[in-house]
Amino acid sequence: SILVLDFGSQYSKMIARRIRDIGVYALLYPYDISIHNILSKKPKGIVLSGSPFSVYDENPPLISKNIFKLNIPILGICYGMQLISFLFGGKIERSKYKEYGKSIFMIDHCKNDLFHGIPKKSIVWMSHFDEIKKIPKELKVIGHTSSCAIAALIHKNKDIYAVQFHPEVNHTEFGIPIMKNFILHICKCYPNWKLNHFVQENVEKIRKLVDTKKVILGFSGGVDSFVAAYIIHKAIGSSLYCIFVDTGFILKEEKEKISFFCKKMNLFIKIIDAKKRFLSSLIGIIDPEMKRKIIGKEFVSIFQEESEKIKNVEFLAQGTIYSDVIESSTYSSLKLLKNTFFIKSHHNVGGLPNLMKLKLLEPLKELFKDEVRKIGKYLGIPKEILYQHPFPGPGLSIRIIGEVNNKKISILKEAEMILLQELKNYNIYKSVSQAFIILLPIKSVGVMGDKRTYEYVAVLRVTNTEDFMTATFSHLPYNFLEKVSSRIINEVNGINRLVYDITSKPPATIEWE
Ligand code: XMP
Secondary structure (H helix, E strand, O other): OEEEEEEOOOOOHHHHHHHHHOOOOEEEEEEEEEEEHHHOOOOEEEEEEEOOOOOOOOOOOOHHHHHHHOOOOOEOOOHHHHHHHOOOEEEEEEEEEEEEEEEEEEOOOOOOOOOOOOOEEEEEEEEEEEEEOOOOEEEEEEEEEEOOOEEEEOOOOOOOEEEEEOOOOOOOOOHHHHHHHHHHHOOOOOOOOOOHHHHHHHHHHHHHOOOOOOEEEEOOOOOHHHHHHHHHHHHHHHHHHEEEEEEOOOOOHHHHHHHHHHHOOOHHHHEEHHHHHHHOOOOOOOHHHHHHHHHHHHHHHHHHHHHHOOEEEEEEEEEOOOHHOOOHHHHHHHHHHHHHOOOOOOOOHHHHHHHHHOOEEEOOOOOOOOHHHHHHHHOOOOOHHHOOOOOOOOHHOOOOOOOOHHHHHHHHHHHHHHHHHHHHHHHHHHHHHEEEEEEEEEEEEEOOOEEEEEEEEEEEEEEEEOOOOEEEEOOOHHHHHHHHHHHHHHHHOOOEEEEOOOOOEEEOOOOOO
């Protein structure tokens, strides 16, 4: 496998994705992984990612120089290149010219394995404001652009390579061939990472691990939990118990949809009616974080109770995927450096293990979302499940701003259903990443049939995003907006005004609470 050490670049995940696309297994690790730990993973190559930091910052993310003694091929990208030069004693400074976007890259010294078969002149994608002023004697320049004299480096006698541009982004014309040269020829990896192997291997592993014990799975009805359930079911059959908690904050007809597909796929599912319990725990609660914490706690208690009802339960399964892992605490050191403060406590069943003493089973922990979808497709999971929009654990409760009550829940359920119908009618559902309605605790005056109305204001929120970390509001056609607005206002009792949220993330988040 290839280890990608993440120094915090927005493109780090993309590097790992590209390598997997080449057919080689790649894993992302925080930059501060120890040399000992690197060795224990037996990587055939290491990639050092970009970073929002500069090596001359007061507290930059660094690695030990001993990494060069491992005799494992290394490729530094952007900050990764500056870091390699810095560790060998080079000098890095803020550049006079920032270089963002497309640049023409010229290869200076053709005879090297990294640029084998690459034209002397090609388009690359740059994103940097620092440059190397003095290169250490161990390194040699092998490429430049018009505003960056040192745009690629090679070590004179070790397999260490570095590029200032980003070979992992699509805009770099020969990015994939350059990465292939590194992965397949320099690191000598064999491209045998295939998703169907992943399924077979995991089914075997789970079967051995679980043995005669039982597994309960926190089932949300989303893509990840369906795929996880399906893989585990393939391994242990009826020893898997999927638990779906009806919080009362789910979409209309969601329960029926989930039951239908579980039946179709032969999955045993237990639906827990916890509507009263959740609603009563939220009486008088307005603060969004309090809502999230209370809901998280209720989920924990329910899983605890359910695990005690089944004999011999030893595992708690979850549909955790790689981005959940990456964004979790392993990255705390980088977050601390960057001063990224807490934004909101996403609730999935993440808090459970410490409290429940069950062993965790997370078969998708190392997969990206699109890989999960590909596996789902391979396993024959229906399209309606694979391509559905994500839905947050706390559900409608965080889309009702302020206190939640039954009346507001039913208003919102009606509005959400109309939106979903129209997204499908207008063929927009697939081209946006997430679409929903938020109910505000504000009333406005309107006029309907010559009569004054005084009802709630609702917000339409529709975004496009790759990874849900950043997002833009969707540019929707006016006739669609008009239709959704008129249907919601005419058909839903309790809403008399609909507004469209035109804020991107950042500065806003996707949900409102
Ligand atoms: P935000 O609001 O943080 O949302 O921009 C990003 C994505 O995460 C979803 N989301 C959640 N998912 N549990 C989940 O499983 C949660 O507590 C939660 N809160 C937000 C949100 O819908 C969006 O897709």
